[in-house]
Structures are given as C-alpha cells and as structure tokens.
Amino acid sequence: MVDVILGLQWGDEGKGKIVDYFAPNYDIIARFQGGPNAGHTLYVEGKKIVLHQIPSGIFHQNTINLIGNGVVLDPVTLKKECDAVAAFGIDVRKNLFISERTNLILPTHRALDKASEMQKGDSKIGSTLKGIGPAYMDKTGRNAIRVGDLLDKNFTTQYIKLRLKHQKLLDNFHFNEDISAWEEEFFEALEFLRTLKVVNGEYFINNLIGSGKKVLAEGAQGTMLDIDFGTFPFVTSSSTISAGVCTGLGVAPQKIKDVLGVTKAYCTRVGGGPFPTELHDAVGEELRKIGNEFGATTGRPRRCGWIDLVALKYTCMINGVTKMVMTKADVLDTFEELNVCTSYKVNGEEKAEVPFQMTKVNIEPTYKTFKGWHADSTKIKEAAAMPADMASYIKFINEYTGAPVKYVSNGPGREQIIHL
Incomplete structure (x- = not known):
C-alpha cells in the first residue's frame, strides 16, 4: 500500500514538516521525482535542517528511505546533506537506499x-x-x-x-x-x-509492499509546476503529480491508496511565471513578512497572494486528492479580511478552469471575501477550539474543491497540527 504526499500549488507548501509528521506511521518514505531544487525544511531537536534529496523520514531510525528512479541526483549535494544529517547522530548508511536507475x-x-x-x-x-x-x-x-x-x-x-x-x-x-x-x-x-546502498528500486519497493509494509511517497515542488499540467513553460522538468509515483518508483496505480495534497492557506510562488492572485501591495508584503516567505533552497523572496481555488480544485482533480492538509493557517491570524479566488476573468470572460497557457491570456481573479478570525491560532490543539470564522473559511474551501481539509498546520513545530 502506497500513500502519497504532494504539493497542490507552486511548491513551498510546507511538505517537509507534513511528511515528518506522518513518517512514524510508515515503514518506507520514498522520493519519486525532482532534484536538489526542492527544499524540505524540518526542525529536529529545535534545530532547522533543509533536506534537498534525502527523503524526510531519515530522522526516524526504523524508517527505510528510498531515492527513486524518477529523481535526478546530484552526488555533491547528497554528500553535503548526508554530512549535515550525520551531525544529528544519524547514520545514513543504515536506512538510506538509492535506486540504481536514478x-x-x-x-x-x-x-x-x-x-x-x-x-x-x-x-x-x-x-x-x-x-x-x-x-x-x-x-x-x-x-x-x-x-x-x-x-x-x-x-x-x-x-x-x-x-x-x-x-x-x-x-x-x-x-x-x-x-x-x-x-x-x-x-x-x-x-x-559508492559506499551507500544502491538497490534495484522497483523490486526493492514492490517486495516490501508485498510483505505488508506501508510506503509514503514524498513529492517535491508542486502540481502547478508539473511538466505537463503546470503553468508551462514556467514549470519544473518532472512529473510532480500522483501519476509520477508510478513512473518514479515503479509501482502499479492500484497500489496507491490515499493522496494527501498540501496547500498553504494562501498562495506563494518563487521565480517567474503566471500567478493570478499575486498581491503587489502592502498586504502581499505583510504575508511575506509574517509567513517568512523566502525560498528554503534559494533564499529568494517568494511572491505572495490570496488562495486560488480555481487552481486548487484543478490540482485536486488531477491528483485524485483524498485529503488536504492546509499549512500556515496561523499566518492569516491578524488579517481583517481574507479574499478567496473563486473564478477567473479570462480576456473579460468568466471561467472556473485553468487556461491552456496562462501566459498568453489576461487573467483577473474574482474574489469572495471572508472575515478574518483575529485570534492566535498557534495555541489551538483541537478542531473544537477553532474560531468560527476560521472554520467557515476552511468549510468553503472543502465545498468548492470537493476535497476535504483534514489537517491544519498552525505553526512550524512538529506538534502544531490540528486534526479536523
């Protein structure tokens, strides 16, 4: 059985923490695509570490970590990363495996x-x-x-x-x-x-699945950066969607069970390319400041904007998302009003679909406005304690996308997750 965690926006959704949170429930964490351009930020013993190629389960000593054939591997980055992990007392030679087809x-x-x-x-x-x-x-x-x-x-x-x-x-x-x-x-x-464990990845993982082991496939970047379905040509070079798990690890589609899609409570993007809900004003600046929106790999300031439900519904559809995880909900704690994009005006015409090539049309987002919740959500431990305005914001997203938000991350700490 394989569950998948992947990004539903333009990457940087906070997948590293989410994988780390779920990792103890799995026997194997496997990376299935991407390269060292991905940066998954974890906090271990209160210290920050950014993983670029090693799967985020490396800090759980009984978890097997597999770099799959769909990944492109930079040996230099890998060595530096292994050295950084070793500083925490983890021996990567014990539980890191690399597919020989990588x-x-x-x-x-x-x-x-x-x-x-x-x-x-x-x-x-x-x-x-x-x-x-x-x-x-x-x-x-x-x-x-x-x-x-x-x-x-x-x-x-x-x-x-x-x-x-x-x-x-x-x-x-x-x-x-x-x-x-x-x-x-x-x-x-x-x-x-050459000193690491190089394996025949597809046999390795299928044998483990056959013996009843549970696999968590860890995606890098986000669906809107997918080579086929993203905002082409401003995309990455791999298949970032759930279908990429099959080609990137060598597992059959019927082995995939849950697809957990990670979305921020708002939107960000690094680098060039279309971004319909981008804010070029004080609100965008405020989102960047409160959310500390700077790339984990590059340090580049991220472009910030309101949540885009047209794009989110599209990415839920393509991935077959069964559960959503909303991250950085606490970043919205102090805002008076929150906007949610519910449709696009494409060259003046109202549409609720992502256009073929966003760069070649004029897109204006249409917004629905919600009241902010004005409460410190970082202290919330359970759904019942959630402010009513926060609950209605999430409920609307559930109804619009048809994919339920089951977890809300309300801070960087490993334990800061509300299970709905």
Missing part, C-alpha cells in the same frame, strides 16, 4: 543550466541552476548516466563521452566559466555515493 546530475549539467538561463535574458523561467532541466533532457534523450553505472568498469569512458557532448553545447553558448573545481568535488562525492 539519473545523475553532472557538473556540466549545472553549467548548461546556467548558460541556457543566461541566454534567455528577460524570458528567464527562474531556474535554480542546479542542472535539473539538462539532466532530465539527457534522460529523455537517452544519454543519461545512472547511479547503477557507477559500478560499471566503463564508467569513466561513459562520463567523458557525455562531458564532450555537453562541452560542444557549452561552446555554442559561449560559456567559458572554469568548472574544474565542480568536477573535483563531483568525483569525490561519487566515491562517497
């Missing part, structure tokens, strides 16, 4: 990412420059080097061949930066990677 991010992938983004000028998509797009391009172009290739005696030949191909592309971009230090770090990290 694709590697090479130093030249990072260089290509940088060169390509620089050339785009004003039409930059806001890449994190971690080499993710170019790594996925090599995967679909059937050129990629995978973790299992590290054990092949011809690995160096394979590496040189791909590096030369990349060098030709970099020459076309007139990219002259010296990346020899990146390469040195990369080969050092490969030696470390």
